[in-house]
Each structure stands twice: as structure tokens, then as C-alpha cells.
Amino acid sequence: MADTDASNNQRIRQVVLAIPAGQVATYGTIAEKAGLGRAARRVGHALHKLPADTRIPWHRVVNAQGHLSLPKNSDAHATQRERLKLEGIEFSVNDKIDLRRYGW
DNA sequence: GTTATGACGCCGT
């Protein structure tokens, strides 16, 4: 496998797809699972570039703080939150997810 | 070509 950007991107997608429903993974974890080391940022960008019709469950990706990274006023943020809730993930009053419970 | 920014994380203070 060539270490091209495309293959890296594909590895990221693969890892995200492997996240079990009802659980969430952090960017850092995904980066490590994808063999990208500590390039957590790389994961964020890969997801941001995903098309709207993607089948990737990007909503299961949150940051290490346990909350959604997208801007609060953004649609994506609301969508993500809604989907996670549908999967049985609960948010605290501070819009935070308990990673110790839902973390992959 | 270089510089700045970002869906991030870790560590030190």
C-alpha cells in the first residue's frame, strides 16, 4: 500500500466505519488506529472533506473532550447530536458525552 | 515557494 493521501484517507474511512453503533471514538484514537500516529488533525480534515452523501458514520467521531467539535450553530452539529441520541448516546447538561462509557 | 488556519491532542504551568 502506498502511503498516499488517498490511501490514508481511505484508511480513515475504514476505521470510522468500524466504530460500533452506540459508541463514539476520538480523533486521536482514529488516527492511531488508521496508522497515522498522532495526526488527529488529519482525521478532522478527512472527515470535513467528506461529501454530503457519504455513508461514513462521521457522527460517531468526537474530540477527546467528549463533545462535538463542529460549531454549535452549525447544522452538522445538530445532526450529529441527533444521530448520536438516536443510537442511545446521552449528552450531559453541558453537551458532553461520557467517553468512559461510550468511548470505543 | 512560504505562511496561516483548522471537525485535534498532549503536556507543562
Place this chain on the structure above:
DNA sequence: AACGGCGCCATAA
């Protein structure tokens, strides 16, 4: 707990 600095890497300007 909060804030700043550094690393890491892709994309935009």
C-alpha cells in the same frame, strides 16, 4: 480547572 505552547499534517491563500 483554565490557558498557552508544541506537534502533526492537509488545504487555502
